[in-house]
Structure formats: structure tokens, C-alpha cells
Amino acid sequence: xxxxxxxxxxxxxxxxxxxxxxxxxxxxxxxxxxxxxxxxxxxxxxxxxxxxxxxxxxxxxxxxxxxxxxxxxxxxxxxxxxxxxxxxxxxxxxxxxxxxxxxxxxxxxxxxxxxxxxxxxxxxxxxxxxxxxxxxxxxxxxxxxxxxxxxxxxxxxxxxxxxxxxxxxxxxxxxxxxxxxxxxxxxxxxxxxxxxxxxxxxxxxxxxxxxxxxxxxxxxxxxxxx
Numbered sequence: 662x663x664x665x666x667x668x669x670x671x672x673x674x675x676x677x678x679x680x681x682x683x684x685x686x687x688x689x690x691x692x693x694x695x696x697x698x699x700x701x702x703x704x705x706x707x708x709x710x711x712x713x714x715x716x717x718x719x720x721x722x723x724x725x726x727x728x729x730x731x732x733x734x735x736x737x738x739x740x741x742x743x744x745x746x747x748x749x750x751x752x753x754x755x756x757x758x759x760x761x762x763x764x765x766x767x768x769x770x771x772x773x774x775x776x777x778x779x780x781x782x783x784x785x786x787x788x789x790x791x792x793x794x795x796x797x798x799x800x801x802x803x804x805x806x807x808x809x810x811x812x813x814x815x816x817x818x819x820x821x822x823x824x825x826x827x828x829x830x831x832x833x834x835x836x837x838x839x840x841x842x843x844x845x846x847x848x849x850x851x852x853x854x855x856x857x858x859x860x861x862x863x864x865x866x867x868x869x870x871x872x873x874x875x876x877x878x879x880x881x882x883x884x885x886x887x
Contacts, residue, residue, distance in 0.1 A: 706870050707754070711877060719746050720847060721763070724881040726874050728754065734762070743770045750878075755867050756856040759875070764788045764848045793848050797825070797840045800852075804833035809861075822882050832859040836868055837875055847884050851875070 707728045714731055715722040725731060734747035743764070750759040764770065766788055774784045801811060809831035817823045824841035837853040853871060855864060 709873070711881075713881075714748075719748075720885050721746075721849060722881075722883050722885065723878045725750055725878060728752065729874070734760065743768075752871065755871070757867065757871060758854050758856070759871075759878075760852050760854065762850050764793060764850075766790050766793070766842070766844070766846055766848055788848070790842065790844055790848065793842075793850075794840070797838075797850055800850075801827045801829065801838050804829050804831075804835070816879070818880050818882070820880075820883050822879065822884070824879075826879070830861065832861050834859055836861070836864075837872065839875070839879065841879070841882060843884055851878075 707726075710727045711724040712727055713722065713724050730751045730753065732749045732751055733745070734749050746763040748761045750761065752758065768788045769785065770788050771783050771785055774782050776782050798813075801813075804811065810829070812828045812830075814826050814828075815823075816826060822841050823843075824839055827838040829836045829838070835852045835854050836859075838851065840848065840850040842848040853868075853875065855867075857864075
């Protein structure tokens with residue numbers, strides 16, 4: 662995982678984003694992102710159809726399934742998110758939710774710093790690109806105590822969207838996480854959660870089903886220029 666993180670940071674910090682995308686970071690550059698899947702139990706699922714999320718003023722767009730609802734995230738550790746562009750993708754029939762948190766690179770933010778007494782204290786800071794990449798890895802690594810494996814994969818889609826996808830095995834609270842960035846302006850992190858006690862065996866059919874929708878979200882994702 663450390664090797665992948667170093668590769669990701671080095672490639673982004675070498676030059677401007679346009680050069681980064683032109684040289685490519687893997688053989689998968691400019692190809693449709695598809696995560697590796699294993700078989701799952703025979704369960705009835707809704708038919709796949711997609712809608713486009715393209716809300717005015719939000720700096721990104723993507724496609725999401727018709728059986729999901731997009732809700733504006735209004736709380737973060739019982740406080741207000743740092744900008745109005747955080748969204749949740751809810752799947753009511755699965756008690757599942759994909760959290761999408763957006764940050765402006767170089768922008769100011771209030772970070773929650775844990776204290777010895779368990780209370781979080783606000784601390785003002787700057788959204789440095791390398792710090793946000795490290796935070797994304799650290800948030801995933803918090804699952805190490807219950808995870809049977811943590812696999813990360815670098816991707817670049819046909820829309821020149823680059824990021825890292827994390828697949829966490831075992832009874833982790835969130836088994837699918839990812840982030841995407843252009844290294845100069847935009848940074849978005851996503852995480853799939855279930856509103857139930859994590860159990861890898863019982864959740865696997867739904868996780869695998871929603872994996873296809875996450876892949877579709879990533880492959881249709883675009884940053885807006887204005």
C-alpha cells in the first residue's frame with residue numbers, strides 16, 4: 662500500500678495535471694475502471710438503470726442508479742461540512758449509503774482532532790493535496806484491526822479521472838472506499854457504509870451488487886470547469 666501511495670503522490674507532484682494524464686500512471690490509463698469481483702449468492706436485485714447527477718453549482722457530475730437517492734450531507738461529526746458540495750447516495754432497500762465528501766485543494770478547512778478524553782477539537786488548517794491523500798489512506802487503514810485484507814488499485818478513466826480504489830476484506834465498517842482528484846483544484850472521497858453490524862458473509866451479495874454501481878459512478882464522473 663505504501664508503494665502505491667508513493668507512486669500516486671510522485672506522479673501528481675511531478676508536473677501539471679495535463680502532463681500527468683498524458684504520460685499515464687498504469688497500463689489501465691484511459692480505460693474503463695472495473696474492480697475484480699468474485700461470485701455471490703443468487704439474490705433478486707433491481708434492474709440497473711441510471712440517472713445523471715448534475716446539480717447547478719456543484720463542481721462535479723456522475724451517474725447513479727434509479728433505486729438510489731441523493732441527499733445533501735448536512736452534518737459532519739455533529740457540525741456543518743466545510744462546503745455545500747458533500748452528498749450522500751442512499752440505497753434504502755439495502756440500508757446502505759455512499760458518503761461523498763468534497764474538498765478544494767488549497768482551501769481552508771476545520772479538522773477534527775481527537776483528544777485524550779475522546780472529544781474532538783476543531784483545528785483550522787489548509788487542504789494540502791498530499792495531506793488529503795495521506796488522510797484517505799489512514800482512514801482506510803483504521804479497518805486493519807478487523808480487516809482480513811486491504812487492497813488498493815490506481816485507476817484513470819476515459820474521462821481522465823484519476824484516483825485510488827480500496828477494497829477491504831473481512832468485517833470492516835466500510836469495505837469499499839475511493840478517492841479522486843485532479844491534483845490542483847478538486848478532491849473527492851467516497852465510502853460505502855451499511856446501517857447494520859458488519860458481516861462479510863451476509864453483506865457480500867449486496868456489496869458485490871453495489872460494486873457495479875460504484876464502478877459506474879467512477880467511470881461517468883467528471884469535474885466541472887465552472
